Amino acid sequence: MVVEVEGFYGVYLLFCTNPKYKGRIYIGFTVNPERRIQQHNGGKHKGGAWKTSGRGPWDMVLIVHGFPNDIAALRFEWAWQHPHVSRRLTHVPRKPKKQSSFDFHLLVLSHMLRVAPWNRLPLTLRWLRQEYRRELPLLLQPPLHMPLAFGQVRARPISKGQKGRLGETGEGESARGVMPPAPQRCRVCYEWVQDKDDALCCFQPGCTLTAHILCLAKLFLLKEPQSLIPVEGLCPSCGHSVLWGDLIRYRNGCYGDLEEIPSSQAHWVDELHRSSD
Incomplete structure (x- = not known):
């Protein structure tokens, strides 16, 4: 296989x-x-x-x-x-x-x-x-x-087409009259997200999350203020636990191999802290 x-x-x-x-x-x-x-x-x-x-x-x-x-x-x-x-x-x-x-x-x-x-x-x-x-x-x-x-x-190969809800339109779409997506508010700070390069969206089906990268990173790092890169966190829109790296991959156009973290699994950040004690 x-x-x-x-x-x-x-x-x-x-x-x-x-x-x-x-x-x-x-x-x-x-x-x-x-x-x-x-x-x-x-x-x-x-x-x-x-x-x-x-x-x-x-x-x-x-x-x-x-x-x-x-x-x-x-x-x-x-x-x-x-x-x-x-x-x-x-x-x-x-x-x-x-x-x-x-x-x-x-x-x-x-x-x-x-x-x-x-x-x-x-x-x-x-x-x-x-x-x-x-x-x-x-x-x-x-x-x-x-x-x-x-x-x-x-x-x-990464699937062709749109890259996330704030992503780029596919080749030739503008010629067919497709309007660019309207600005959306960040789910964390509630300010307008003007630049798609500064936004993350959740890959969970039906989730409407849009958030500034830094806002979402700070939210994920509330329990780890000493760290710069999150491991995972709860989506503030749908509540699912997701890997930070998967959110970045989704932003870059990857739609496969992205999964919700099983709720029965131990909290990884706590596990990392315990292993370092």
Whole structure:
């Protein structure tokens, strides 16, 4: 079974199966994992990286996806590649000589998913090849809002058309006489939302939420005044609990893979506080 994800930005780990280079790994960024592994195994002339060219075949073992944009994913990629240069990972111990690169970078990943800013993103850790799976250390489990998934994933183009209620009209709509959307009031401060680039809408069916990005962020962070980026919060219009990262993805035109948080699940922010005590 292959899961399709809209607005895909992922950071993956490759494992070399060539007996001559077996055990080597490679970390990279992609918007299309199926195409990217073909490029790596095809060599430089097929678009693969020079570090992997001529050393294959490679297996794409796992991938972290759910980043709001390519910049966030590329920063994650760089830190995973250079854990001892990143100022956010100074607490990660050096790799012991007897530890494999694969196990070491899996340990680094475990640390990364628990530190800011990545611990506040709606990320998914997906094992693409079951035979490579490792259990993460008990004390370094990802936050509860980051699911552990299994199986292949396919990038799906973002649906064409309107982008949210305050979004852009589709190509050619103005020529057919479609009027631009009227300004709406922010559900938090009740001031007019004049700029669609400064607005968020809820993706829940029937919800009419429109809010300034900063207003909604402050509302979500009432219990975490020391933080800059919310993890999740209750929509002030429909009352559903939603991930901040999913609201950003919806604003950017992604309509798939956006779900309400199960009410039975423990509050993730409280869980993060408890784990840091």
